[in-house]
Amino acid sequence: MDEPRDLQALREEIEKLDRDILGLLKRRMEQVEQVAEAKLEAASPFRDPLRENQVLQRVRHAAVDLKLDTHLVEKLYRQILEMSVARQQQHVRSLETTPLRVTYQGVEGSYSHLTAQRRYGGRRGGALLSGCDTFRQAADAVREGDADLALLPLENSTAGSVGETYDLLAEGGLSITAEVVSHVEHCLLALPGATLEGLRAVISHPQALQQCDAFLRRLPDLKRRAEFDTAGSARKVRESGDRTLAAIASEEAGRMFGLEALARGIQTEAGNFTRFVEVAREPATVPNDVPCKTSILLVLSHKPGALSDVLTPFGRRGVNLTRIESRPIPRTPWQYRFYVDLDGHIASAEVSAAIEEVRSAAAELRVLGTYARAEAGPGAAAAPTEEAR
Secondary structure: OOOOOOHHHHHHHHHHHHHHHHHHHHHHHHHHHHHHHHHHHHOOOOOOHHHHHHHHHHHHHHHHHOOOOHHHHHHHHHHHHHHHHHHHHHHHHHOOOOOEEEEEEOOOOOHHHHHHHHHHOOOOOOEEEEEEOOHHHHHHHHHOOOOOEEEEEEEEOOOEEOHHHHHHHHOOOOEEEEEEEEEOOOEEEEOOOOOOOOOOEEEEOHHHHHHOHHHHHOOOOOEEEEOOOHHHHHHHHHHHOOOOEEEEEOHHHHHHOOOEEEEEOOOOOOOOEEEEEEEEOOOOOOOOOOOEEEEEEEEEOOOOOHHHHHHHHHHHOOOOEEEEEEEEOOOOOOOEEEEEEEEOOOOOHHHHHHHHHHHHHEEEEEEEEEEEOOOOOOOOOOOOOOOOO
């Protein structure tokens, strides 16, 4: 007859296994601290939904092989992933060199994210990138002190201005500290096995749809649908499982979400560039010898010749105006704000004198920032200023 099993001994063995599990969990947390430092150096977001889904998929398969409850194992690992992210954030807060907190609109793989990664990757102390659903959320994160900088698209060489960014600048609390010019190449992305002939709808950010208008006109049966951002559209195609649905986004977004590029370089203009502005709560310090721009906001007096009155002082002093943009003033029909970009430093004698003369002629004048001038070029993304470093 078998002897009864010693319950206490069994419990002691389980306690030993629990200690082993906790020891492995401790090792995992130590490992994610190194992951955090690598992400800071590469300017990669802490949350990586694709990677997290891959981890969950892997543990589900392992649970099946080990004859464990896959639902409970997945639930456990979701908690472990949350612990890992919290540990990374705690580790970042403990570093002697504080990482730069940068926010933008879009998900990982969006053009804003890719531009931010190129600009801040390799920064001394690292950069912590966070994507937001809207431009306003990105801007408000800076205003409220939850981020140091936001990177917002201001204009595209094909589709024109991004009005929402101009409106956010008008609300105050933000200064332009840099501009970044980024080359944009759009791809038509779909699920593996999809064909151009089989597509019925295409989704993307309205600006991306507009930038690819000539290509899309050649596919008149393809219905266009606007979404919040390009990479988010690629993710939506992946999640839909629908081979008749395509997205316009970067090739990097396609790789990230397991999509194939049915066509590349579909933007109407080969030289398709987006100009981003970096904004912060305080203005940047720019050396006087750096080629730079100054941006101002104007509200004109309501009288004939008002626009001429504020433009003439710049021309008389040889100050080159590179852009003038008008936007309606909310709740004031048929009145407009003017956004003016000019070449030169706010501290230079010519620019300073012109602005002071214009200030007396305008109903309102506000300097939005002086910042280093960026040049457009293939894959362009300006290096961060010393302040951003």
